[in-house]
Amino acid sequence: ADITLNDIEKLEVLGHGNGGTVYKVRHKRTSAIYALKVVHNSSDPISCRQVRREMDILRRTDSPYVVKLHGFFEKPSGDVAILLEYMDLGTLDTLLKNNGTFSESQLAAVARQVLNGLSYLHANKIIHRDIKPSNLLVNRDMEVKISDFGVSKVMCRTLDACNSYVGTCAYMSPERFDPDRYGGNYDGYAADIWSLGLTLFELYVGHFPFLSEGQRPDWATLMCAICFSDPPNLPESASDEFQSFMECCLKKESNERWTAAQLLTHPFLRQ
Ligand code: ADP
């Protein structure tokens, strides 16, 4: 039977995002735990639209590498909530902050799961557009799942360009700032691979690649760094396989960047 809002009780706040709050909740009858993302229409109509879009996309997906949707609620006031699979270790961002940087074998396990998720999404014509550590959820079995589809896009035609400024600017790929220079046959999917590359880079070195440690990001500096400097290099401690994998993710020319399916065959993932 479908779950209603009366069947669940709020336990604690898991996170705040752009305009919404995510709660840990319990289904009263079964004691099952879920995450509930709530957005109030009065405070934020844009976030409401995003959470509806997220629901729309999650309804079409069924993959072990994408967070599961368990319900959608809408009040007459326009407030919206989605009920999600609960991921008890939080995000890769919190893991980085609490436990420090990741080893290569941990990163290979992360990369494999996110790439399986991306290859599933891309095959279903969905571009996530906001891949970053705080949108990748983890549970105690070290399963990693893609979440937060608020700015994602479903492609109608393969060559339907999708160059709008959505997502987190820092993780945006060169072709999204400058499609004429780096775009080639820009179709949008490669942008998710760039963001994954930066995400793995950050989890390995402990800070966002285009900034030095502790430097505060500002939009113009980042855009210049992403478009005009060479892709960041991993420290020498990184293995040849990892260096090569990173190069395949961070090719500035989006046509040369490997696809999710290609990256799944890369030697780095064999460890
Ligand atoms: P926003 O669009 O506001 O960024 P997110 O979906 O990214 O919303 O959620 C915000 C935060 O809430 C996440 O960074 C994470 O800490 C927490 N969160 C979201 N979904 C879950 C979930 N299914 N399980 C556990 N924590 C979650």
Ligand code: MG
């Ligand atoms: Mg988020």
